[in-house]
Amino acid sequence: MAHGGGFGHNSPGGLLRYPEKEPFALKEYNSHYDHIFELMEELEHKGEILIHRITPEHKPVEVFTRTGRIKTIPTNKLWHHKSCGQCGNIPGYPAAIFWFMNKFGLDYLNEPHQTSCTAWNYHGSGTSNPVALAAVWLRNMHQAWKTGYYPLIHCGTSFGSYKETREQLIFNKELRDAVRPILKKLGRLTEDGRIVIPQEVVHYSEWVHAVRYQIAKLYESEGKSKGIDISSVRVAIHNACHTYKMIADDYPYDPEVFEGQRPAASTAVVQALGAQVVDYSTWFDCCGFGFRHILTEREFTRSFAIQRKLKVIYEEVKADLIVTHDTGCTTTFEKNQWIGKAHGMYYPVAVMSDVMFAALACGAHPFKIIQLYWNCSSYEPLLEKMGITNWRELKKEWEDAVNHIAQLEKAGKYDELMEFFKEYDLYEPYSKTASGKPKASATANIPLFKS
Amino acid sequence: MEGHIYGYNLPISEKTKVVPWEEKVRVVEEVKADFRYKEYIYGCLNCGVCTASCPSNRFFDYSPREIVQRFLEDDVEVLYDMMHEYIWACSQCFTCWIRCPFVNNPGGLVAIMREVAVRNAFEATKDLLKPYGRVLLKVMTTGNQLSADMLQPDFFPDWGPKMADNMENLRAKRLAIPFDVGKSVKTAWEVSLETAVEMYTIWRETGIFEMLEKLDPNLYNVIMDIVEENEERYQELTEED
Ligand code: SF4
Numbered sequence: 001m002a003h004g005g006g007f008g009h010n011s012p013g014g015l016l017r018y019p020e021k022e023p024f025a026l027k028e029y030n031s032h033y034d035h036i037f038e039l040m041e042e043l044e045h046k047g048e049i050l051i052h053r054i055t056p057e058h059k060p061v062e063v064f065t066r067t068g069r070i071k072t073i074p075t076n077k078l079w080h081h082k083s084c085g086q087c088g089n090i091p092g093y094p095a096a097i098f099w100f101m102n103k104f105g106l107d108y109l110n111e112p113h114q115t116s117c118t119a120w121n122y123h124g125s126g127t128s129n130p131v132a133l134a135a136v137w138l139r140n141m142h143q144a145w146k147t148g149y150y151p152l153i154h155c156g157t158s159f160g161s162y163k164e165t166r167e168q169l170i171f172n173k174e175l176r177d178a179v180r181p182i183l184k185k186l187g188r189l190t191e192d193g194r195i196v197i198p199q200e201v202v203h204y205s206e207w208v209h210a211v212r213y214q215i216a217k218l219y220e221s222e223g224k225s226k227g228i229d230i231s232s233v234r235v236a237i238h239n240a241c242h243t244y245k246m247i248a249d250d251y252p253y254d255p256e257v258f259e260g261q262r263p264a265a266s267t268a269v270v271q272a273l274g275a276q277v278v279d280y281s282t283w284f285d286c287c288g289f290g291f292r293h294i295l296t297e298r299e300f301t302r303s304f305a306i307q308r309k310l311k312v313i314y315e316e317v318k319a320d321l322i323v324t325h326d327t328g329c330t331t332t333f334e335k336n337q338w339i340g341k342a343h344g345m346y347y348p349v350a351v352m353s354d355v356m357f358a359a360l361a362c363g364a365h366p367f368k369i370i371q372l373y374w375n376c377s378s379y380e381p382l383l384e385k386m387g388i389t390n391w392r393e394l395k396k397e398w399e400d401a402v403n404h405i406a407q408l409e410k411a412g413k414y415d416e417l418m419e420f421f422k423e424y425d426l427y428e429p430y431s432k433t434a435s436g437k438p439k440a441s442a443t444a445n446i447p448l449f450k451s
Numbered sequence: 452m453e454g455h456i457y458g459y460n461l462p463i464s465e466k467t468k469v470v471p472w473e474e475k476v477r478v479v480e481e482v483k484a485d486f487r488y489k490e491y492i493y494g495c496l497n498c499g500v501c502t503a504s505c506p507s508n509r510f511f512d513y514s515p516r517e518i519v520q521r522f523l524e525d526d527v528e529v530l531y532d533m534m535h536e537y538i539w540a541c542s543q544c545f546t547c548w549i550r551c552p553f554v555n556n557p558g559g560l561v562a563i564m565r566e567v568a569v570r571n572a573f574e575a576t577k578d579l580l581k582p583y584g585r586v587l588l589k590v591m592t593t594g595n596q597l598s599a600d601m602l603q604p605d606f607f608p609d610w611g612p613k614m615a616d617n618m619e620n621l622r623a624k625r626l627a628i629p630f631d632v633g634k635s636v637k638t639a640w641e642v643s644l645e646t647a648v649e650m651y652t653i654w655r656e657t658g659i660f661e662m663l664e665k666l667d668p669n670l671y672n673v674i675m676d677i678v679e680e681n682e683e684r685y686q687e688l689t690e691e692d
């Protein structure tokens with residue numbers, strides 16, 4: 001049956017919990033996934049693993065998953081497991097996350113002792129294996145645990161891959177036995193030789209979902225006072241495949257979002273902010289990213305994005321904005337619009353993630369924080385509609401700062417540059433590191449990549 | 452007619468035909484020996500729900516239903532043939548997985564098949580992955596898969612004129628982000644040297660460097676030069692400490 005012990009069931013260690021009655025109509029999914037929480041408790045009892053638990057200092061918020069399980073989302077004291085695609089190609093994405101955390105006065109840790117999950121590479125090229133993927137995941141989880149901060153996964157693919165890797169590890173002793181010696185070599189087991197596994201694998205969109213009413217309050221107090229009004233903005237939601245189709249039983253569903261029949265994160269925050277969520281027929285389709293396709297089968301990616309998503313969203317529901325919650329989808333949708341002009345298939349619509357849109361609504365600077373200059377979609381009409389009518393001045397302000405920095409750097413005036421940054425409003429807490437010791441960078445000596 | 456009487460109607464390639472039967476069996480058995488195989492395939496109604504919702508099926512001659520069916524029929528010839536080009540059409544979206552009434556995971560089967568294809572260094576795989584080399588270089592040496600400097604406008608003319616503006620003053624733009632994100636243009640974030648070195652250990656211990664050596668010896672050499680240099684640098688730094 002779908003739910004381990006039925007409604008009202010609690011596992012002995014409290015990791016697996018269901019409400020007294022179904023929160024919304026449930027399908028019989030024949031899922032065995034939820035059982036991993038009981039198995040985790042057993043493995044901890046046997047001394048094989050240590051569960052990194054969510055405690056009151058993480059200010060937990062409870063949500064439901066597709067099976068009705070209660071999932072605990074930590075909202076404070078978080079270790080940022082950043083996304084390479086977001087930091088590299090959508091810099092306003094992580095900046096918006098940090099911006100909210102600072103606004104809410106939350107404690108967090110952003111440090112250089114993190115690798116990518118390497119799952120994009122795996123799904124794109126097959127050049128890895130489950131043992132390597134598990135070792136990378138557990139290495140990063142151990143680092144978070146060591147610092148005392150709880151891991152928050154920014155990327156949807158990392159989140160999906162980590163959920164799957166955890167399931168494989170818990171169900172397969174052979175995988176645990178294969179990965180343990182590697183972790184030992186890395187010094188990534190506990191002192192008594194246990195593997196560290198987090199209680200919940202948590203995606204940033206789940207965090208946004210958990211704090212959506214706080215975000216809505218900020219919009220009321222700070223966004224609206226700046227003249228921002230999003231009540232007439234039409235938003236088409238694109239849920240990311242790797243968040244809700246990979247290990248489908250571990251992502252939030254909510255009675256207030258399509259009566260619990262569709263993934264809740266992103267839609268719920270847009271609803272809480274009072275914008276209009278518009279439904280469209282291909283909501284279930286992927287974006288066309290395809291991992292290797294966006295780089296090496298590009299005609300597939302753009303054909304799929306344009307024909308199955310952009311055209312439908314433009315023609316069926318006339319959305320002002322596509323709200324995403326993952327890296328590849330955001331890039332695919334914003335970068336593949338312009339080329340449509342060549343075929344008379346230009347369907348301009350703004351594209352950004354839930355957290356970027358929410359931050360804009362709450363008054364974040366569209367360029368300095370949300371970094372929209374990097375975005376190739378037609379976002380200007382959206383800014384106008386939101387009431388951010390001074391976006392040209394804000395853009396100029398940003399460009400002036402960039403030019404000033406570039407000139408000082410070119411002229412080698414580093415002292416002046418340092419002085420400038422003292423005045424520039426950097427946000428606190430500004431990147432603490434776990435050891436407090438500055439470390440040499442792995443990339444410092446590598447020439448700028450050219451090919 | 453060549454190919455299967457229904458479904459996989461692509462002609463079996465000449466290259467597949469000349470491969471000894473035992474070799475084809477060995478490769479297919481390598482896929483089935485993977486511990487995930489039994490978790491990715493149960494029964495199959497042949498209902499085609501997976502294929503009907505598959506994005507790759509819309510634009511390629513590709514069907515996840517076919518893959519599942521061929522495994523259940525133990526159709527070694529077709530499976531071996533599929534492992535050369537066919538499987539690379541999959542977008543790895545896992546729509547098939549969430550929709551299959553049997554909870555089969557055709558996308559997961561493809562992941563295993565791809566991994567085995569890379570491990571066996573099939574010529575078609577080598578050719579297919581050539582343009583992907585820059586991602587492999589980045590991920591193997593830095594621990595990051597992507598960075599700002601990889602989106603050079605020359606590679607992406609179809610992304611429009613804004614791309615060229617994006618790359619102008621890239622470093623200054625990144626310095627102007629008021630948070631400590633995206634500051635490095637060569638990596639997504641500054642990855643500490645000790646972290647990158649841990650990653651190298653993982654690649655070595657799990658046979659990924661070996662996989663790479665068979666796939667692309669030139670790329671492998673470039674990567675190993677960087678890896679060894681960084682490992683030496685780290686060694687020196689630890690000794691200084
Ligand atoms: S994972 Fe592959 S086979 Fe499955 S639906 Fe997506 S593209 Fe099709």
Ligand code: SF4
Nearest residue numbers: 495496498499501551
């Ligand atoms: S959806 Fe499942 S049962 Fe139906 S054809 Fe595909 S694999 Fe077979």
